[in-house]
Amino acid sequence: xxxxxxxxxxxxxxxxxxxxxxxxxxxxxxxxxxxxxxxxxxxxxxxxxxxxxxxxxxxxxxxxxxxxxxxxxxxxxxxxxxxxxxxxxxxxxxxxxxxxxxxxxxxxxxxxxxxxxxxxxxxxxxxxxx
Numbered sequence: 001x002x003x004x005x006x007x008x009x010x011x012x013x014x015x016x017x018x019x020x021x022x023x024x025x026x027x028x029x030x031x032x033x034x035x036x037x038x039x040x041x042x043x044x045x046x047x048x049x050x051x052x053x054x055x056x057x058x059x060x061x062x063x064x065x066x067x068x069x070x071x072x073x074x075x076x077x078x079x080x081x082x083x084x085x086x087x088x089x090x091x092x093x094x095x096x097x098x099x100x101x102x103x104x105x106x107x108x109x110x111x112x113x114x115x116x117x118x119x120x121x122x123x124x125x126x127x128x129x130x
Contacts, residue, residue, distance in 0.1 A: 012043060019045045032063065 015029050024045075031042045031051035042051055052063040065071040107124055 015043065016045050024048075030063070030066070 018026060018028060029046055030049070031046050033039065033042075033051060033053045034055070036053050036055070039051070039053075050066075052059055052066075054060055054063065062071065107127060110124055
């Protein structure tokens with residue numbers, strides 16, 4: 001209807017843009033449901049992430065812990081590194097490169113197989129005639 005708002009379209013656009021800008025790494029938007037039947041209403045950009053359905057005390061505790069950044073398992077000490085020996089590489093070689101002659105190019109065939117007028121090959125044409 002004219003004069004009416006567009007509901008949550010604007011908010012949805014803001015959420016989608018924020019997810020895009022943060023490359024889906026933001027935790028600003030966490031779907032919270034009050035019924036498992038409502039999962040189908042989670043916006044597409046948020047479906048791959050975690051959501052909470054608050055139907056039990058445990059579910060409430062889960063989101064509470066998430067919001068206070070105390071969810072999951074606390075990481076323990078890493079310990080000392082166990083270094084091991086690795087194989088050593090050597091430079092790639094192609095034989096004795098000091099005795100390899102410089103490459104030569106025979107351009108005498110240019111005159112034999114080329115058209116009468118060579119465009120852009122004036123230097124090569126002069127060398128072939130010498």
